[in-house]
Amino acid sequence: MPSLLVPNVPFTLETLWIILPTSIAVAAVGLLESLLTASIVDLMTDTGSDKNRESIGQGIANIASGFFGGMAGCAMIGQSVINVKSGGRTRLSTFAAGAILLFMLLVLGDWVGLIPMPALVAIMIMVSIGTFNWSSLRDLVHHPRRSSIVMLATVLTVVGTHNLALGVGVGVLLSGIFFAWKVSQIFRVTSTLENDVRTYRVEGQLFFASAEDFLAAMNFEEQVPRVRLDLS
Structure with a gap:
């Protein structure tokens, strides 16, 4: 089991400049994905969530995880959507999912390793198909043209670069340009x-x-x- 420890790295400016770019990128991607997940779940359940509380909690949890040698984490859109569609509405559903995953890794790890990779890929493809809102394609023609351009640019950037933070940055930049043009009119x-x-x-x-x-x-x-x- 992991134990509490202080990272054994030299606390110098040289080390900081090595770690800082990656740390900022990981934090930005994790925060953006968690906020996007919270917004999607709010729409699906017709409820409201405290985004500030979610962000602070995620930051504290990731700091604590680092002291135990763990990896940083964040909310995931796919898993959250599946959880909501399966009827999960409280913290018990996320706790049960984590507990079952831990049980599978510690007790059933050898058996899980026998599952062929194509089967897991097929499951992920079906999850993606199930979580995508296909009616949004039909409604795309009714959206303002500028909003559609921002959405498509964001999607293409994320798919092409595999960088969520960069995709959101492109979307925010285009939105700012369109807003400035609209206000100037x-x-x-x-x-x-x-x-x-x-x-x-x-x-x-x-x-x-x-x-x-x-x-x-x-x-x-x-x-x-x-x-x-x-x-x-």
């Missing part, structure tokens, strides 16, 4: 002159995407005593 500047005071009233968000429209609305050659910029 509702930007408007109106100008009025009253009592020798030129007033520019800005409606919408003033940022890099709308800066050009903002400057184009300004008359820098006009000679007036006062210029007022209304951003309210």
Whole structure:
């Protein structure tokens, strides 16, 4: 059985720079997958979960696992969906799954090793088919085009690179670009002159995407005593 121990590595900056990139990548992937799993389970069960509590609990558990020589872990979408579809709703279902898995490894390990790999692959394929929401393909034509582009880009990135964190990063980046473009389209500047005071009233968000429209609305050659910029 594993025992409590302190990792036997030199605590230096050189060691830190070796470990840090991998640690950040593993933590990001684990956190993202756990949050995605929690959101999917919330939708399936029509309930709400405390994402902050889940994240803190996962971090503490992974730190403790490291001191016992274990590997980092996170919630898995496939197993969680199967658990919910099988009727699991409480912590007892996850505890029972872990206990049975431990029993199979410790007691039935030799017999489990006799299961051919193609059989396990077939099981995973059927699990993937069962967990995929096939109706989402039909609804894809009704979604906004930008949302569909973000979704497809995320899926293709994850499948092509096998990196969940990179796929989510691509999706977030595209969403940010589309959002900036959408916000820039509702930007408007109106100008009025009253009592020798030129007033520019800005409606919408003033940022890099709308800066050009903002400057184009300004008359820098006009000679007036006062210029007022209304951003309210």
